[in-house]
Amino acid sequence: MSINPFVSLFGRSPIGPMQQHIAKAHECASNLVPFFQAVIAEDWARVELVQQEMSRLEKEADKLKRNVRIHLPKSLFLPVPRSDLLELLSVQDKVANRAKDIAGLMLGRQMVIPQPLQPMILAFVQRSVDASEQALTAMNELDEILETGFGNREVNRVTAMIEVLEDIEHDTDRMQIEVRRTLFKLEKDLPPVDVMFLYTIIEWIGDVADRAERIGNRLEQLLAR
Amino acid sequence: MSLLTDYGLILLVLACLFGFFMAWGVGANDVANAMGTSVGSRALTIKQAIVVAMVFEFCGAYLAGGEVTETIKNGIVDIDVMTADLLVLGMMSALLASGTWLLIATNKGWPVSTTHTIIGAVVGFAAFGVSFDAVHWSAILPIMASWVVTPFLSGVLAFGLFVSVQKLIINTDHPFENAKRYVPFYMFLTGFMVALMTISKGLKHVGLNINSEQSFLLAIGVGILVMLLGIFLLRRVQIAPDANRSTYFASVEKVFATLMIFTACSMAFAHGANDVANAVGPLAAIAGVIQNNGVAELGTKSAVPAWVLLLGAVGIVIGLATYGYKVIATVGRGITELTPSRGFAAELATASTVVGASAIGLPVSTTHTLVGAVLGIGLARGISALNLRVIGSIFMSWAITLPAGAFLAIVFFSILKLIFL
Numbered sequence: 001m002s003i004n005p006f007v008s009l010f011g012r013s014p015i016g017p018m019q020q021h022i023a024k025a026h027e028c029a030s031n032l033v034p035f036f037q038a039v040i041a042e043d044w045a046r047v048e049l050v051q052q053e054m055s056r057l058e059k060e061a062d063k064l065k066r067n068v069r070i071h072l073p074k075s076l077f078l079p080v081p082r083s084d085l086l087e088l089l090s091v092q093d094k095v096a097n098r099a100k101d102i103a104g105l106m107l108g109r110q111m112v113i114p115q116p117l118q119p120m121i122l123a124f125v126q127r128s129v130d131a132s133e134q135a136l137t138a139m140n141e142l143d144e145i146l147e148t149g150f151g152n153r154e155v156n157r158v159t160a161m162i163e164v165l166e167d168i169e170h171d172t173d174r175m176q177i178e179v180r181r182t183l184f185k186l187e188k189d190l191p192p193v194d195v196m197f198l199y200t201i202i203e204w205i206g207d208v209a210d211r212a213e214r215i216g217n218r219l220e221q222l223l224a225r
Numbered sequence: 226m227s228l229l230t231d232y233g234l235i236l237l238v239l240a241c242l243f244g245f246f247m248a249w250g251v252g253a254n255d256v257a258n259a260m261g262t263s264v265g266s267r268a269l270t271i272k273q274a275i276v277v278a279m280v281f282e283f284c285g286a287y288l289a290g291g292e293v294t295e296t297i298k299n300g301i302v303d304i305d306v307m308t309a310d311l312l313v314l315g316m317m318s319a320l321l322a323s324g325t326w327l328l329i330a331t332n333k334g335w336p337v338s339t340t341h342t343i344i345g346a347v348v349g350f351a352a353f354g355v356s357f358d359a360v361h362w363s364a365i366l367p368i369m370a371s372w373v374v375t376p377f378l379s380g381v382l383a384f385g386l387f388v389s390v391q392k393l394i395i396n397t398d399h400p401f402e403n404a405k406r407y408v409p410f411y412m413f414l415t416g417f418m419v420a421l422m423t424i425s426k427g428l429k430h431v432g433l434n435i436n437s438e439q440s441f442l443l444a445i446g447v448g449i450l451v452m453l454l455g456i457f458l459l460r461r462v463q464i465a466p467d468a469n470r471s472t473y474f475a476s477v478e479k480v481f482a483t484l485m486i487f488t489a490c491s492m493a494f495a496h497g498a499n500d501v502a503n504a505v506g507p508l509a510a511i512a513g514v515i516q517n518n519g520v521a522e523l524g525t526k527s528a529v530p531a532w533v534l535l536l537g538a539v540g541i542v543i544g545l546a547t548y549g550y551k552v553i554a555t556v557g558r559g560i561t562e563l564t565p566s567r568g569f570a571a572e573l574a575t576a577s578t579v580v581g582a583s584a585i586g587l588p589v590s591t592t593h594t595l596v597g598a599v600l601g602i603g604l605a606r607g608i609s610a611l612n613l614r615v616i617g618s619i620f621m622s623w624a625i626t627l628p629a630g631a632f633l634a635i636v637f638f639s640i641l642k643l644i645f646l
Contacts, residue, residue, distance in 0.1 A: 004336065005593075007556055007560060009611060075614045076610050076611065077600075077612070079606035147474050149395060151396030152396060
């Protein structure tokens, strides 16, 4: 737009928009908690409401993602590799996508969670959302990392946050095994197709935490030099 | 000799008018980039920036503008090859050509450099209007080389400055305390650098002759004065006791914002010292010849008259006051990604490079030097996004501006010859 060579030297920083995107993606994922509460209560009107909210947030995250990509032309010189940044963006987006998948499938099949499984699965969902929140916390440090010019101290702070994120993800792995084991004990008394899909949902809840952890890994990669 | 005896006064008045107009243009447009950095990083308000620019552009132009003006006056064309008439008309057409070209370019929105236009115009009229040997080609080479070297050099300087800031201040346990401890040294550096170049090179025409040892000591004295003033100003900057991490860094940036007041002054000074010549260099040549009654050799050998620099300095200040403040505001709004800890490094690196170039009489582009400095900080991972296409546009501006200035100068030269000779 500007013809002044000095003014046009300054590109739009992708850091702020990246943070907005992860915030939106996390907001979508964090709706899984009220969603599962509604599913357990078998309040299908509310389930649909939350699902729609999640779908809306996922779409907004998509829009933000496209916006970041458009403003990252190859001619932009960034303090981090452009490809790493774009990969991080795509991993962030996948958190929202998986959360939306879970909500869509459960609403579509009106899935009921067997009672012995309920508290366990609620804790599992909560822990996965915790992972996504920790990813958001780490990403929110990105502007300060830039402010310090990728100083060691700030990078170490973020690395510590990523370690916490990994711990949370380990928790979810452990919980996932436990939930599956419990379902295995119940499965012969349940309709087989429902059980198949329950296994899928359990896997997908684990995916949310997995993908949040991958945000951390990508972020670590971004900072390493 | 009839031309100069008959029309001498008219030509001189015309040259003054054109020179003044060019100086106005420098003040109206070029100063904005030099000051926009400080406005964009909110170290200075627009009003403060205007005041700083007026005072220090004036000082730079008047006190340190002599060497570059000298280069344009008689460093480029070979006076032995042409008559005094041709020199006067040629310099006149160079002024007209660059004025016209800058008007066209500004209207069309092309990024051009005043420096490159005027050099192209002077070389153009001499080489193609008079004879190919009328140009000191051996003097052109260092000038052209300096256009590549200065952005590179200021980039390296800015890189070094920013890395030192990271090591000493930002990446430590107590950035705020360290900022207060080390920032005065950068202030000293700023004052010392500007004073040294000015005292050793610029004060001759003001009537002061100081040897190099004295000027070195004097520069240290100025540096210390600047540092003391800085320490006094820094006492006002305090950190809020309930500061969290982000407001903490904001306080650190406030320390750098104080430093930036000084680097902004040095930047305006450097810009005035180098760019005033673009406006009054040809005028100085014309004035020299006419005042020595058409004896070109005498005209070129005499020093740049102080009133010529004064005219340029006043022109720049009026340009700033009448139009420049708008451009400064626009540029400032365009640069918001630059924080004071980066902005100061860019300004100090650019000012040092440009003041250095001014001291040895090289006409360089302040904007390009500043771009080089910002890229240097970018390489040190200090800026979130830089648009590399600008480098291409800078090369384009060289490729277009030099021939355009030359071509227009040849056209005006032919017309003036038809009218007067």
